[in-house]
Amino acid sequence: MSLVMIGLEIHAQITAINSKLFCSCRGNYRDLKPNTNICEICCGLPGTLPIINRKAIEYSTMISIALGCKVPNKIMFYRKNYFYPDLPKNFQITQYNVYGFSSIGAEGIFELDDSKKIRITRIQLEEDPGRIVYLEGGMNVRNSALIDYNRAGVALIEIVTEPDFTNPKEVRLFLNKLSLILEHLGVCDTLLEGSVRCDVNVSIKGGNKVEIKNINSFKEVEKAINYEITRQNSMFNRNIKIDSETRHWDDRKKITFKARSKEEEHDYRYFPEPDIPVIILGDNFVSNLQDHMPELPNQRFDRFVSKYKLSEHTSNILINDKKLADFFEATLKLYFSPMEIANFLITDFKSLIEDDIDSSDYLRNLKVKPAHIAELVKMIEGNKISRITAKDILVKIFDSGKLPSEVANNTNSFKISDEKTLMDAVESVFNTEKCAVEDARTNHEAINFLLGKVMKFTNGRADPKIAMRLINNRLNESN
Numbered sequence: 001m002s003l004v005m006i007g008l009e010i011h012a013q014i015t016a017i018n019s020k021l022f023c024s025c026r027g028n029y030r031d032l033k034p035n036t037n038i039c040e041i042c043c044g045l046p047g048t049l050p051i052i053n054r055k056a057i058e059y060s061t062m063i064s065i066a067l068g069c070k071v072p073n074k075i076m077f078y079r080k081n082y083f084y085p086d087l088p089k090n091f092q093i094t095q096y097n098v099y100g101f102s103s104i105g106a107e108g109i110f111e112l113d114d115s116k117k118i119r120i121t122r123i124q125l126e127e128d129p130g131r132i133v134y135l136e137g138g139m140n141v142r143n144s145a146l147i148d149y150n151r152a153g154v155a156l157i158e159i160v161t162e163p164d165f166t167n168p169k170e171v172r173l174f175l176n177k178l179s180l181i182l183e184h185l186g187v188c189d190t191l192l193e194g195s196v197r198c199d200v201n202v203s204i205k206g207g208n209k210v211e212i213k214n215i216n217s218f219k220e221v222e223k224a225i226n227y228e229i230t231r232q233n234s235m236f237n238r239n240i241k242i243d244s245e246t247r248h249w250d251d252r253k254k255i256t257f258k259a260r261s262k263e264e265e266h267d268y269r270y271f272p273e274p275d276i277p278v279i280i281l282g283d284n285f286v287s288n289l290q291d292h293m294p295e296l297p298n299q300r301f302d303r304f305v306s307k308y309k310l311s312e313h314t315s316n317i318l319i320n321d322k323k324l325a326d327f328f329e330a331t332l333k334l335y336f337s338p339m340e341i342a343n344f345l346i347t348d349f350k351s352l353i354e355d356d357i358d359s360s361d362y363l364r365n366l367k368v369k370p371a372h373i374a375e376l377v378k379m380i381e382g383n384k385i386s387r388i389t390a391k392d393i394l395v396k397i398f399d400s401g402k403l404p405s406e407v408a409n410n411t412n413s414f415k416i417s418d419e420k421t422l423m424d425a426v427e428s429v430f431n432t433e434k435c436a437v438e439d440a441r442t443n444h445e446a447i448n449f450l451l452g453k454v455m456k457f458t459n460g461r462a463d464p465k466i467a468m469r470l471i472n473n474r475l476n477e478s479n
């Protein structure tokens with residue numbers, strides 16, 4: 001038995017649909033005032049009936065296919081009963097496998113890397129609860145909390161894995177790959193605040209399982225697991241029994257703390273949702289979706305390597321940031337030079353946007369568009385500007401949104417390849433650097449010094465190849 005066993009329960013909102021799962025309230029609740037995005041259905045008032053969103057079923061089926069799960073012919077919904085303020089109905093409509101397999105996906109195999117596979121237990125479609133907003137100081141100080149039901153009823157996917165992870169790094173790799181798949185499917189914008197959450201269960205040395213809830217971003221998951229493994233190891237070494245319990249992650253203090261004692265499955269009193277009939281998906285439903293699946297990250301990787309001849313390293317950097325990969329391909333449509341454009345994007349361009357990388361719309365809000373990069377790289381390849389100048393021009397485009405050629409004109413940045421102008425520069429350097437000129441006749445190294453002076457004289461714009469030829473000519477002449 002392996003020493004550490006980690007399983008995940010991931011919740012991802014289907015952000016690609018405009019409405020909630022069972023009503024027409026907005027799916028995107030983030031910019032709304034509290035409790036303004038609600039209706040009779042998502043608040044569960046008596047006499048209302050839920051109507052399921054067809055797109056939500058399609059998107060969750062696509063997720064199941066992408067994660068290697070089996071999709072059944074028919075799906076069912078269940079009521080999970082619990083009394084908690086985030087649920088206005090006192091039950092959540094979710095899926096559950098009681099009479100055989102009836103959730104949107106199950107028994108998946110996910111290839112983490114060449115040597116490791118993670119089993120996906122099941123994928124279910126359910127509604128998101130509302131949000132409890134604790135006031136400063138928390139419940140202990142204020143003795144009250146606020147509730148916002150705008151999120152209640154938003155379509156949510158729950159992905160449950162077997163406890164196949166043996167260390168936090170594998171978990172991080174899995175979550176990164178999962179995010180990329182969700183982004184490539186176009187169903188979940190994982191960068192939106194609260195769109196992905198993770199519960200983790202951790203056990204060591206075959207002991208009891210501890211569940212950690214409330215990890216509100218994938219970034220925090222690794223920290224929470226590391227903390228929990230250390231805590232359990234320390235208890236084990238002191239012969240203290242590790243209880244099966246639910247703990248919460250405090251992302252300010254970076255610790256887990258004990259929450260309510262864990263409910264057992266039977267506490268929820270699952271029963272089939274009487275207001276939603278069994279939904280027959282049919283044979284063609286899955287095969288049709290399979291035929292129209294968007295390109296997944298590993299397929300895109302293969303294409304970048306084979307079609308664009310990019311290195312695996314470069315392809316990985318691009319594909320690990322879907323928006324950057326999209327930007328790359330949009331640029332290629334305007335000017336086809338894959339290697340040059342990819343290198344420019346993953347070095348100069350990426351270093352400039354690094355600060356904004358957390359914002360989901362960072363590329364949309366940028367003033368730099370694919371057309372700018374296409375023109376800039378064309379200018380480098382046409383030997384019109386140097387690579388160093390190109391970076392300076394890029395900085396100016398970031399601020400102004402002007403076209404590279406316009407910036408280059410305004411700032412006199414075009415390379416000087418005109419021999420007469422360069423010869424004047426060489427003459428001027430030969431006049432002021434007499435010692436170096438003498439050196440250069442006997443010492444080849446000194447020629448580079450002269451070239452440096454010519455570059456400086458022309459503010460870095462001299463075409464170095466032509467300048468070097470002129471310097472050599474000039475040295476030979478005066479011999």
Ligand SMILES: [Zn+2]
Nearest residue numbers: 023025039042
């Ligand atoms: Zn509603």
